[in-house]
Amino acid sequence: MRKQSPKDKKKPSKSDMTFQELFDIWIAVKAEELQPSTIQRYTSDYRMYVKAPFGDRKINDITPDNWQRFEEQMSTVKGSFGKELLPSTVRKITTFARKLFMFGKTNYDLNDPTEEIQAAKKAVASKTFFDSDEIEKMKVAVKPYNVFQLCIMLCIYVGASQGEICGLKWGDIDTDNQQLTIQRSVARERITKRSKETVIMVYPKAAGSIRIHPFPDWINDQLKLMKRIHTDEEFLIQGKNGTMEPSSFVNNYYCVFLNKANVEYRSFTALKNTFARKCIDEGMSVEELSSLFGDWSIEYTKRKRFGLE
CATH class of the missing domain: 1.10.443.10 (Intergrase catalytic core)
Incomplete structure (x- = not known):
């Protein structure tokens, strides 16, 4: 009998899906595609920085303002050695979360609270030089x-x-x-x-x-x-x-x-x-x-x- 893939599992109700539920499905799918070390980093970042504020919240209840505040607060979060996180670390955490939101929108028609934020950032990033x-x-x-x-x-x-x-x-x-x-x-x-x-x-x-x-x-x-x-x-x-x-x-x-x-x-x-x-x-x-x-x-x-x- 063919082993059931995470992609084959029955999709839960989109309106009630929490961040934790979406993360569990997403990380299982990614485990088939990515290196174990990458999966471990995603899981660790989620548990350390994202689970507490968003784990139990329904995806469709997370607003762009909620997520914007989270990204801003990440720049002041202390890491495991008591120092503020490097901008590159903050970017990795927010990037993985954006990938998860896109997965939810594509596969479950869930809201993506990062879309508006990304559009605003692209307006600056699209400037391809320094004045x-x-x-x-x-x-x-x-x-x-x-x-x-x-x-x-x-x-x-x-x-x-x-x-x-x-x-x-x-x-x-x-x-x-x-x-x-x-x-x-x-x-x-x-x-x-x-x-x-x-x-x-x-x-x-x-x-x-x-x-x-x-x-x-x-x-x-x-x-x-x-x-x-x-x-x-x-x-x-x-x-x-x-x-x-x-x-x-x-x-x-x-x-x-x-x-x-x-x-x-x-x-x-x-x-x-x-x-x-x-x-x-x-x-x-x-x-x-x-x-x-x-x-x-x-x-x-x-x-x-x-x-x-």
Whole structure:
């Protein structure tokens, strides 16, 4: 006899379904698709942060205002070590909850209280670059000789992606000529769907794809002093095994830095897009910019960097 799948189980009454009931069904379905460690994290986050305020409440009784207050309160919640949760942790918790609400709407026609909130957030997130006032706020927020924050600012001035900035070595920094060379990128690779991702180094296929960019005096002055205590083969941004995964850099440093600078969250790509707009303002053609970034077409550059169709 075929084993009954969670998807085959009789659906309970939609109007009376509680958050706990929906979570139990959703997590059983996801257990067939995701890694056990991911399921364990979802379950732990639910029990620690979501169950108390929403577990017994009916999904259809949870309003957008209820959920908005919950998301705002999460930024002040203390974690297991007595410290406030990182923005990246808060985002993971709210993201898993949004997935659950979407599951409930799709499969049981339940209300999704996050829809209105997401629409408002997308209005800001859809802005694909930082304006001059935001850049100034970020510059002021940089802690002297903080290599993580300096690297974030470098992305604005040299157009580096998160993988490229994580692949930057001290030997790529020429403080005498105040320029740096982008010639490798850190990426993650997964051999099979269920295998763990591994960090790999990606190099340009053509010599012409290696880029050299100047950068501002105020960054150069700090990197010049810091470079004295590093070898050319050391990465500027270091992780446990010498390199840092781009996602870790974004979640643990970029998001925190924007919050510190009081700048609305934008995807990391907005840094590169800000550089692209500066290039155009200074007279570079879209064709030249597309070639500089190695974009696969001019149309892609227009759409990705400037939001043009």
